[in-house]
Amino acid sequence: MTTGSTSGTWGSARRLLGFDLTGSAREGANLGRLLVLPAIAFTAVLIIYPLIVGINTSLHENVPTINAPADFVGLENYTNALKQPSVGSSAVQTVWYVLLALAIEIPAGLAIAALLHRNFRGRGLVMAVLILPWALPSVVSGVLWRRVFDPDSGLLNSALVQLGVIGEPHVWLADKGWATLFIVCVHVWGMLPLVALVFIAGMQAIPDDVYAASAVDGATPWKQFRHITLPLLLPSLVVALVVGTVNAINIFDEIYVLNGTALNTRSILMEVYNQTFIAGQFAQGLALAILVGLVTGALAIGYAMLLRRRTV
Amino acid sequence: MSGIQLERVSKEFPNGFVAVDGISLDVADGEFMALVGPSGCGKTTTLRMVAGLEEATAGTIRIGDRDVTDLPPRKRDVAMVFQSYALYAHMSVRGNIGFGLKMAGMPKAEIASRVDEAASILGMTELLDRKPRELSGGQRQRVAMGRAIVRRPAAFLMDEPLSNLDAKLRVEMRGEITALQRRIETPTLYVTHDQTEAMTMGDRVAILRDGVIEQLGTPGELYESPANMFVASFIGSPAMNLINGRCEMVDGRVTIAIGEARITIPDAVAAAHSELRGFAGREVCVGIRPEDFIDVADPADDDAVDVVVTRSESLGAELFVYFEEFAHARAQAAGAAGGLGNVGSAVDDLEATCRSTMVARLDRDCEVAVGERCRLRIDPTRVYLFDPETTGAIR
Amino acid sequence: MRPTPAANLVRVAGVTLLILWSLGPIVMGVMTSMSTQPETQQVPARWIPEDPTLDNYRALLGGEKISSDDAAADSSQYGRAIVNTALATVVTTAIVLAISVCAGYGFSRTEFKGSKQLLWIVLATMVIPIFTIVVALYKLMAELQLINTFAGLVLVYASSTAPLAIWLFYNYVRDLPPDPEEAALIDGCTRFGAFRRVVLPQMRSGIAALTAIVMLFVWGQFLIPLLLTSTEETKPVTVIITEFIGKYTTNYPLLTAAGILAVIPPAIIALVLNRHIRGMLSAGG
Numbered sequence: 001m002t003t004g005s006t007s008g009t010w011g012s013a014r015r016l017l018g019f020d021l022t023g024s025a026r027e028g029a030n031l032g033r034l035l036v037l038p039a040i041a042f043t044a045v046l047i048i049y050p051l052i053v054g055i056n057t058s059l060h061e062n063v064p065t066i067n068a069p070a071d072f073v074g075l076e077n078y079t080n081a082l083k084q085p086s087v088g089s090s091a092v093q094t095v096w097y098v099l100l101a102l103a104i105e106i107p108a109g110l111a112i113a114a115l116l117h118r119n120f121r122g123r124g125l126v127m128a129v130l131i132l133p134w135a136l137p138s139v140v141s142g143v144l145w146r147r148v149f150d151p152d153s154g155l156l157n158s159a160l161v162q163l164g165v166i167g168e169p170h171v172w173l174a175d176k177g178w179a180t181l182f183i184v185c186v187h188v189w190g191m192l193p194l195v196a197l198v199f200i201a202g203m204q205a206i207p208d209d210v211y212a213a214s215a216v217d218g219a220t221p222w223k224q225f226r227h228i229t230l231p232l233l234l235p236s237l238v239v240a241l242v243v244g245t246v247n248a249i250n251i252f253d254e255i256y257v258l259n260g261t262a263l264n265t266r267s268i269l270m271e272v273y274n275q276t277f278i279a280g281q282f283a284q285g286l287a288l289a290i291l292v293g294l295v296t297g298a299l300a301i302g303y304a305m306l307l308r309r310r311t312v
Numbered sequence: 313m314s315g316i317q318l319e320r321v322s323k324e325f326p327n328g329f330v331a332v333d334g335i336s337l338d339v340a341d342g343e344f345m346a347l348v349g350p351s352g353c354g355k356t357t358t359l360r361m362v363a364g365l366e367e368a369t370a371g372t373i374r375i376g377d378r379d380v381t382d383l384p385p386r387k388r389d390v391a392m393v394f395q396s397y398a399l400y401a402h403m404s405v406r407g408n409i410g411f412g413l414k415m416a417g418m419p420k421a422e423i424a425s426r427v428d429e430a431a432s433i434l435g436m437t438e439l440l441d442r443k444p445r446e447l448s449g450g451q452r453q454r455v456a457m458g459r460a461i462v463r464r465p466a467a468f469l470m471d472e473p474l475s476n477l478d479a480k481l482r483v484e485m486r487g488e489i490t491a492l493q494r495r496i497e498t499p500t501l502y503v504t505h506d507q508t509e510a511m512t513m514g515d516r517v518a519i520l521r522d523g524v525i526e527q528l529g530t531p532g533e534l535y536e537s538p539a540n541m542f543v544a545s546f547i548g549s550p551a552m553n554l555i556n557g558r559c560e561m562v563d564g565r566v567t568i569a570i571g572e573a574r575i576t577i578p579d580a581v582a583a584a585h586s587e588l589r590g591f592a593g594r595e596v597c598v599g600i601r602p603e604d605f606i607d608v609a610d611p612a613d614d615d616a617v618d619v620v621v622t623r624s625e626s627l628g629a630e631l632f633v634y635f636e637e638f639a640h641a642r643a644q645a646a647g648a649a650g651g652l653g654n655v656g657s658a659v660d661d662l663e664a665t666c667r668s669t670m671v672a673r674l675d676r677d678c679e680v681a682v683g684e685r686c687r688l689r690i691d692p693t694r695v696y697l698f699d700p701e702t703t704g705a706i707r
Numbered sequence: 708m709r710p711t712p713a714a715n716l717v718r719v720a721g722v723t724l725l726i727l728w729s730l731g732p733i734v735m736g737v738m739t740s741m742s743t744q745p746e747t748q749q750v751p752a753r754w755i756p757e758d759p760t761l762d763n764y765r766a767l768l769g770g771e772k773i774s775s776d777d778a779a780a781d782s783s784q785y786g787r788a789i790v791n792t793a794l795a796t797v798v799t800t801a802i803v804l805a806i807s808v809c810a811g812y813g814f815s816r817t818e819f820k821g822s823k824q825l826l827w828i829v830l831a832t833m834v835i836p837i838f839t840i841v842v843a844l845y846k847l848m849a850e851l852q853l854i855n856t857f858a859g860l861v862l863v864y865a866s867s868t869a870p871l872a873i874w875l876f877y878n879y880v881r882d883l884p885p886d887p888e889e890a891a892l893i894d895g896c897t898r899f900g901a902f903r904r905v906v907l908p909q910m911r912s913g914i915a916a917l918t919a920i921v922m923l924f925v926w927g928q929f930l931i932p933l934l935l936t937s938t939e940e941t942k943p944v945t946v947i948i949t950e951f952i953g954k955y956t957t958n959y960p961l962l963t964a965a966g967i968l969a970v971i972p973p974a975i976i977a978l979v980l981n982r983h984i985r986g987m988l989s990a991g992g
Contacts, residue, residue: 027897027898027899028816028817028818028819028898029817029818029819029820030819030898031813031817031898031899031902032813032814032816032817032818032819032822033813033819034813035809035810035812035813035817036809036810036813036814036822036825038805038806038809038810039806039807039809039810039813039829039869039873040810040825040829042806042865042866042869043828043829043832043866043869043870045866046840046844046862046863046865046866047832047835047840047866047867047870048828048832049843049847050839050840050841050842050843050844050847051832051835051839051840051843052843053842053843053846053847054839054840054842054843055839057842057843111721112721112725115718115721115722115725116722120718122722124982126722126725126726127981127985128977128978128981129725129726129729129730130725130729131977131981131984131985132729132730132733132974132977132978133729133732133733134977135923135973135974135976135977135984136733136927136970136973136974137926137927137928137929137945137969137970137973138927138929139927139929139945139948139949139966140927140945140948140966140967140969140970141732143736143948143952143962143963143965143966144732144733144735144736144963144966145732146952146959146962147735147739147747147959147963148732148735150957150959152748152750152957153747153748153749153750153752153957153959154752155735155752155754157752158750158751158752159752161751162751169750189728189732193729194988197985197988197989198988198989200989201989221714246833246834250836252929252930253929253930253945256929256949257948257949257952269836269838272836272838273838273934276838276841276842277934282842285838285842286838286839286842289836289838289839290839292836292838293834293835293836293839296834296836297831297834300834
């Protein structure tokens with residue numbers, strides 16, 4: 001025992017100094033450094049460095065050209081950005097996008113997973129079809145859905161008029177509420193496959209025995225879902241929430257294609273786009289973008305902590 | 313070539329967990345050494361340190377008289393059979409077996425003849441061009457063996473190589489592996505959690521617990537004279553019954569009282585255990601193997617205990633009789649709070665010993681009835697005695 | 708457990724609904740793209756073309772000129788854009804694959820001082836909106852004379868896709884059994900030798916999946932090229948399509964054909980490699 005603990009201390013000391021690597025471990029460490037080097041170099045040059053420059057720019061006065069000297073103004077760009085009415089409205093609009101998207105994606109994803117997680121004839125084919133909308137460029141998704149919402153010859157208006165639900169064609173995308181809902185619909189069309197896949201994987205990780213055992217104990221399918229599937233699916237739920245939230249915060253393409261940069265459906269990133277590239281307010285746009293990044297990161301961390309607290 | 317030596321080898325993981333705590337082991341040339349113990353005892357870590365897959369945090373490892381402690385696996389001249397077989401899925405059986413030789417830079421013709429030889433030894437010549445996924449579990453196991461023997465290494469390392477096989481094949485392969493190992497006379501370190509496997513295959517067996525060797529010896533030694541209660545209950549199936557008793561001197565003879573039952577230890581046996589007299593008047597832990605209950609006794613017989621049978625199982629050739637402690641001992645245990653509990657906690661990581669159910673293996677002709685009281689005779693020469701404080705055997 | 712008839716009915720109904728939802732817009736798009744413009748402007752709307760035509764595709768791919776619009780001028784632009792997208796996709800995928808296969812393996816199978824921290828830094832960059840770095844990137848590209856060049860675009864694509872790819876592959880390798888690699892080490896390989904001869908072949912299906920996923924990601928990129936490309940030599944098809952929307956607002960057949968053509972490659976990738984893609988995406992959790 002004594003030898004053991006002394007050798008343990010000695011071992012930690014050696015490890016701390018990096019002397020204890022046997023040939024193999026040293027080889028592994030060297031290979032590891034070599035293999036991750038390109039990724040690190042890439043990230044450093046093309047993400048970290050521009051990010052630092054971006055943060056720095058956001059703390060300086062806005063100048064028309066990026067290389068011109070600028071005065072340090074602290075957080076002024078941040079406060080100015082937050083004071084803009086369009087920032088407030090697009091932030092609220094983005095919150096709606098996130099909430100609506102999650103409100104559809106989570107239950108629908110669960111339903112699809114419940115439908116598809118067990119094997120049946122033709123399942124492979126259904127799964128292949130399932131991921132198709134996710135695989136398509138979101139710009140094209142928008143294009144495919146555009147004709148549905150067209151006020152004059154749109155498929156939705158035609159169908160509703162013919163069914164007598166509405167009297168005359170409605171300009172859906174001019175109506176903020178409907179436009180929001182339709183944009184979310186197109187967004188969800190592309191994202192739902194991913195959320196469903198996360199849940200399917202989670203459900204497949206639950207051993208069949210658990211279901212068999214509960215069935216023997218007299219649980220109905222609904223009770224099984226409520227008391228077995230849902231609790232065991234919590235990690236998948238967190239992943240789905242992260243995926244759904246981050247993607248909805250970053251919503252851009254679908255709105256751009258369906259309704260341009262119109263204020264009634266403008267998302268926060270679109271506001272950033274407008275400030276930076278249309279209005280030329282680089283510093284202010286950057287400040288806003290950094291805030292969006294911080295909120296996204298905080299949400300991701302929050303979800304992760306939720307998971308940790310619930311499982312411990 | 314002269315075996316595998318471990319000298320005070322330790323492994324402390326970065327999180328501070330000491331998996332192996334100063335193990336010393338000497339596997340002689342050509343010897344088959346089984347490492348056995350419950351999960352988490354450090355046996356696999358020990359094997360992986362010998363292979364070079366884990367670095368030892370202290371101690372020295374020698375293979376074939378070479379200090380390999382700081383060498384990478386490829387320079388250690390060892391072959392290893394993994395529990396999962398670890399076959400190269402993208403290579404044929406031939407490619408799998410010949411891979412090590414190819415890495416060693418052996419000429420192609422020689423590789424081919426060595427692979428063919430190994431395949432014929434293992435009886436799988438016709439499988440050489442298949443891919444691993446086209447093989448059954450048993451066949452994959454053979455490929456893994458072939459990959460090891462073809463190298464003619466200084467040492468064989470096997471990590472639970474049979475645990476993924478079904479029971480029948482496992483027993484078959486046990487014999488095949490030992491026969492193969494005898495034939496090629498390469499020192500072998502064999503890790504298993506199955507004491508039957510260790511006892512039937514090993515020339516010697518090392519029993520590990522918590523990173524320490526509890527006892528090292530031939531299967532016969534471990535069975536006949538377990539060093540402590542852990543080894544006693546680990547070796548043998550069903551496990552040894554352990555119960556509290558009291559050592560008494562009656563008319564100058566050592567007598568063990570279990571409840572009201574008295575077992576008189578034969579003088580020759582008592583003489584062989586010099587420490588025993590020191591325990592006079594003290595609690596001891598009594599170990600009785602199921603097979604050392606001789607038969608149903610007359611009420612008048614000595615060296616017998618009264619039990620109430622709770623269950624009996626007939627396996628045809630033998631009869632297992634279960635009972636809850638000894639009938640008298642139970643009454644006593646109620647007063648002397650603890651009783652068997654102490655014994656249980658001393659060996660708490662072994663479920664088998666925590667139970668209060670005891671078992672006897674009797675002749676199939678014995679007549680016992682469930683729920684009835686009966687008297688079982690014990691072979692007094694085969695009673696094991698342990699110090700309940702140290703859990704060590706009383707010598 | 709045999710499903711009850713009611714459960715079966717629910718399943719059939721659910722699957723039908725799912726297929727309609729997933730394929731409906733695509734099928735409708737194909738229909739629209741084969742209609743004529745007047746057909747799509749009828750009220751009530753016509754869903755199925757009376758006389759399916761491929762004229763819109765021909766116009767886009769540099770065939771006949773469409774009378775009502777000046778599409779012919781744009782047709783070479785569209786073809787060029789498809790080629791741009793395809794080229795950028797292939798080159799970016801090659802770069803991202805090399806980076807992320809190496810890094811994913813390196814982070815999950817080897818250990819060196821700071822490896823965990825480095826991994827977290829790389830992964831954390833996934834939440835950074837492109838706008839926070841795009842201004843500085845523009846500056847950097849300008850200094851390197853890479854504005855409006857293929858190389859510049861590919862570099863930005865790669866840097867924005869690599870973290871996700873590394874994360875996916877890191878998870879994939881973590882779930883892969885380490886035994887074959889260890890067997891190779893014992894069989895005489897160096898760490899690199901084992902990586903090359905045993906681990907890389909072992910990772911084949913993961914590499915296929917990652918290839919497909921990265922290709923799909925890059926093919927659909929819109930925001931980055933919207934910000935960074937302004938010439939026909941670099942604009943990808945997604946940007947061209949949005950420009951078409953501005954020009955041919957109600958020419959749904961032409962717009963939709965442009966969309967359908969642009970989804971053919973990703974749709975093929977998704978269908979052919981769907982099993983691999985699913986495996987890798989669901990392992991990401």
